[in-house]
Structures are given as structure tokens and as C-alpha cells.
Amino acid sequence: MALIETKELSKVYILGNKKTVTALNRVTMNVEEGEIFGILGPNGSGKTTCLKLLLGIIFPTEGEISIMGKTQYSIAAKQNIGFLPENPYYYDYLTGPEILRFYGRLFDMTRSAIDERSENLLKLVNLDDARNLSLKHYSKGMLERIGLAVSLINDPKILILDEPTTGLDPIGCKETRDLLIRLNESGKTILLSSHFLSEVERVCSRIVIFHKGNLLTTGTLGKLLEEYRAENLEDLFVKAIEKFDKETGASEHGVE
């Protein structure tokens, strides 16, 4: 069963001077229940645009989005989503437990449920010792970790993570990867955007590759490696992009 579906999803930005940028071009994809689905692509390929569209933060120019059978603007759908933005920023005057309480209340959680969940999450992301520290004193890695805790406060069915390991040291990256696998094993469906190929290779069951707003290919890693006769994900990534550029003449795609 697909928890997230997009049909012919497009996003075109109008720049002025009659110029437009196609940030996302007719993307049709689905994320099945229980999988870790990776969105891969170089910077500016449309990964974040796609996630913002899924969350209803920006609006599609064309196409449809369905999240658990509902629109992306549905409160009921959002009730089941946890989101970690790229380089997360939060109200920095709050401490870890306070920020979790703030977001928890937006999910209509009771105070005791929030407190109990916060305790577990702070331990899970190794921020238990920093509980009295306001977020303005957090390092980049700590912000990333509290962001992950915020995304889990409502015990969501779907986790949407935009570059979750940016700013983390190698140990932090490994811990996050292990955590994602554990969360997936506990039944969470994860949609992960990243340009770190090794990270995606290790955790994702299916991937999609974006380039200049276009969906180049999608499927399981094994199937795609075979299809592109690639040795590994890096090789596959390069071949998929080269093939697209060759077919389209490698012009400044998207800008019309």
C-alpha cells in the first residue's frame, strides 16, 4: 500500500522577465508502507522542492499528491507525519524538553504523554545531558539531533527527512543511520532526501534519482544497478545523469 503518491507533480517558479524555472517536472512516484525510500540527486535537483510540496509548504503548479489517501494539506495526514528540514532551525530560546513540548502540543498530545515521549527521545538522540541548555547554545550536530527528536514527537507513521546527516560527524552519521534502520524496523515508513550516496546505499530499500527537476529513474538498488550496468550507487548515479544530459543535450534544463 502506498502511503505517499505523486502524480505528474510539477513546480514552476516564475522569475520575472518572462523567465521560469522548472524545479520539478511531472514527477510520478510512490512510497510504499514500511520502506525507506531515498530521494537522490545533486544540489538543486528538486529534492527539497519535492518534500516541501509533500508537506504543503509550497503549492504544486500541476499534479496531485496523496498522503495516506488524503491531500497534503489535510490535518489528519499531517497528524501522521514527522518532518526534519535541512539544517533545522527552531525557536532558540527554548531548551530541548521545551521545544518538544511546544511541537507535541500542536499534535494535541497530553502533557504527560509529551513528557514521557520527550524523556525517551532525548535519550534516543543523546541530548539527555543537554536538557537545560537553550537551543541557541546547541552545535550544528545537536540541532540536527533535536530536529530528529522533534520529528518523532508524535510517533509518526511517516518520517520525512531532508538531508538528515548534514552537519553530523562520522559517528553521528552512523548513529543516525542505525536509528533510521531501527525506526523502520519498528514500522515507520521513511522518505529520505540526501546527496550522500553511501548513506542512501546503506539504508534505503528503494530509491529515486532526481536531476534538474526530472525523475530519472526509480526502483530497488539491485534492479537499477542491473538496468544501468553499474557497479555501485555512485556509478549508477553518474550513468543516470549522463544518460539524461545526453538525451536532452545538457542545456540549462528547467530555465525557459
Next chain:
Amino acid sequence: MKKSWIIALNTFNESLRKKTFYILLVVALVVIGASRFFSFLAAEDELKMIKDVSFSTIEFFGALIAIFTALAAVSGEIEKRTIYTLLSKPITRNNFIIGKLIGQSLIILLNVLLMSIFFIVLLFIKKSPPDVQEFKTIFLLFVELILVGSITLAVATFATDAFNLIFSFFLYIVGHLTSYGQQLLERTENFIVKRLGGLLYTTIPNYENFNIKDKVVVGVDVSWKYVGQTTLYGIIYITIAVLIGIYFFHKREV
């Protein structure tokens, strides 16, 4: 409504941590405090001076706080990108705008309360306890300040900070001059100017309606009926401003 309230409390707490609030408040208190040094005036004139300066200070510094708080309420969330996380949660965009309005109104309330307490203490020192007319004046100023803030909040949903700042101050000044403008319009012969001026007069909120200090300072009583009608006038404009804000924020991509 519960979610708007959660956003409101966060807006209030966040605004309380901004230095701008305290700087403006301290300067305002100093100005109010300084009014008591007009001891060279006759006792009655000195009291009038204290009231006049205090009411004007509450209004002007309140307007500054209202405008700056409203500016930070929307653009601050966008600049700091906290809005991404917020809008991904199960809240509507209506919750966001209404929450911001309530939050900034609480800040305005706190500011007006603190300045008013200082003013009242000053009156007690001068052995002239405030009567109900003084409270009516402060209440109408409070309604005016919420209106000033709600207009800035509405404009923040579609315009840049720089434009909003200029627009809000321009409107604040013009809104206090509409009565004079009406008098000028009555004298003009030009049809276009008359029509355009008439349109502006009916569209722009007349902030002078909220200003009863000139009467109260000289001892003229203002009726409860006037206070009620003016409050209703303010609520209508605040509602329109919020609806405009909601309309544009529903279209806003962040």
C-alpha cells in the same frame, strides 16, 4: 483555536526575549517619568502635562512595539526557517495568523499595562488618583495599537519588511490626519481629488477616533457609548486586516 493559542503563547514568549521590546519600554517609561519634572507649571497644568505626555507616550511607543512585533511575527519565522517545521505540523494557516495576532496583542497588552501602571503611580504621587476617564483613554489606545499591529501583520503576509515598515508608519501618520484631510477635501473643487480623497477617507482607519486624550486631559467626559462604538469600529478593522492576512498567507509560499 487551541493551536492558535499555542502559537500565540510562543509568539509572546519569543517577543519577550527581544531587546527591542525592553529598549522601547525603558525609553517610554523615562519619557513618562520625565513629565513630572514640569514643576515650574501651576499644579493643574502640571497634571495636564503628565497626562498628555503619558497618553502620547503609551500610544507612540506602543505603536512602535506593535509594528516591530508584527514584523517579526511572520518574516522572522520565514527568515529563521522555523516556519517549515511549524507548517509541517497539523495546523492550518488560519491557526498561524490568528495565533500571531493573539501573541502580538498579548505583548501590546503587557506593554500598555506596564506603562499605565507607571503613569498611575505618577498620578498617585501627584495626589490625583486616576478616574474612569483615564482608563477609557488607555483602553481605546490599546484597541488602536492592536489595530496598528494587525495591519502590519496582514501586510507582512505579502510584502517585504522594508515596504511594510514604511507602509505601517505612513498609515499610522495618515490615519491620524484623516479628519484634517476630510476638511481639506470639503474645500477642494477638483472632482478626481475629491473622489480619490473620499475613497481613502472611507478605507483608511481613522486612528483619531481612538484618541480621546485631548478631551480627558482637559476634564471633558467621554461616554461609554462612544467607547463601545469606537471599540466596535476597531474590531471591524482588525477583522478585515486578519482576513486579508489569512487570504494572502494561504497563497504564500515560504
